[in-house]
Amino acid sequence: MTQPGPSRVATRWAVRIIPCFIVAAFAFAKYAVIAHLCVDYLYRQHHERGLAVALIVLYFVFFLLALAAYVRTVYTTQTNPGLVPWSERRQRVHNERKALPHKEREDLESQSWSTPDLSPDSPGLESFYTKTMFICEPDGRPRWCSLCWSWKPDRSHHSSELGRCVRKMDHLCPWVGGMVSETSFNFFAQFTYWVSMYLAVCVATAGYCLHKQIQASDPLDWRVVVILALSGLFGLFAFGMSMTSTRYIVENITNIDVFKRRAVHYIAIRVPRGTPSTASYQTVTFPLPGPPGTEPHSPANGFTPSSRDRQAVRTFAIVKTEPGENPFDLGYWRNFKAVMGNNIFEWLLPIEHSPCCNHDSPESFYEFGSLIEELKERHGLPQGHRRRHSRADEVEMVERRPSRD
């Protein structure tokens, strides 16, 4: 990591200042829309009581929903931004660095870069090849973060602002003061929806009052003009953000994916153990080979498998997508539910984290879509991997079961 550059310093200041601006804008809107326009102008002066009450109710309903989503988003970005844990080695160096005087830290910064850990027992590697599928490099190893010194889970991206890899990273948002990622994207989307509705109420109230004032040839009310201009401007911005968020949700993409729109993905897909490479795909067997010159998992050449090796020898075919193909696209409805949840309360209220934050599935870190079956067909992989695997596993288990005869 390096010292923060000017752009990073600017981002940090923006992240601190903008929430204060938002609080001030809400305070002014409450005074101008509720106290001045709804209560004084519509209710007391013009006796449009039903309309005034309806606007006040709508204002507070959308305000409270937007506030709840905003607080939840800010809280989540600060407390649980979806960071990928550092490797133990990287954490140790970080702790040692923190204990040093400030000047000496810079020398250690230059040592903060690391090439992929080629050890077959590399920490964290097992969490990939115990899944059925994962995003990999062309050689079948998972992607490596040279700054975090760890393997990058699917869909994670290194944030230079945070100095860490972030799962399903979207963007560093100055409006919520932190990194929007898989843990907060649903709350962020709800915030953009509710704040759009809230600003629409502000625009409608100010627009209606301005219309009445023009008809009555009243002098121009500066508060109406300010509310109309601010709500209109931020309303358009918020509506644009809500449309963008909706698109990302239903297409199952992030801001990072948009920047890498034409990227290809290499995917390791589990195949029966020992499946050889073919002209259309390479295979890789985990645990990876030991020291150079030894063939993997062969006692004949002196390689002694560890107990972990004996328990989990798995072969994967490495297949490549075409540019722009999204292997995580589950279809609009399932994409939506993977981020927004499974019922209407989760869709509307900032209650639960997205279902896609759960990475416990033995299949993959994130659910893969129908492209996998297409890729298997395209590359001539065995079809129906789940059933085949269970049979293959049975065979493997029988092979490994110690004989007591």
Ligand SMILES: [Zn+2]
């Ligand atoms: Zn990283």
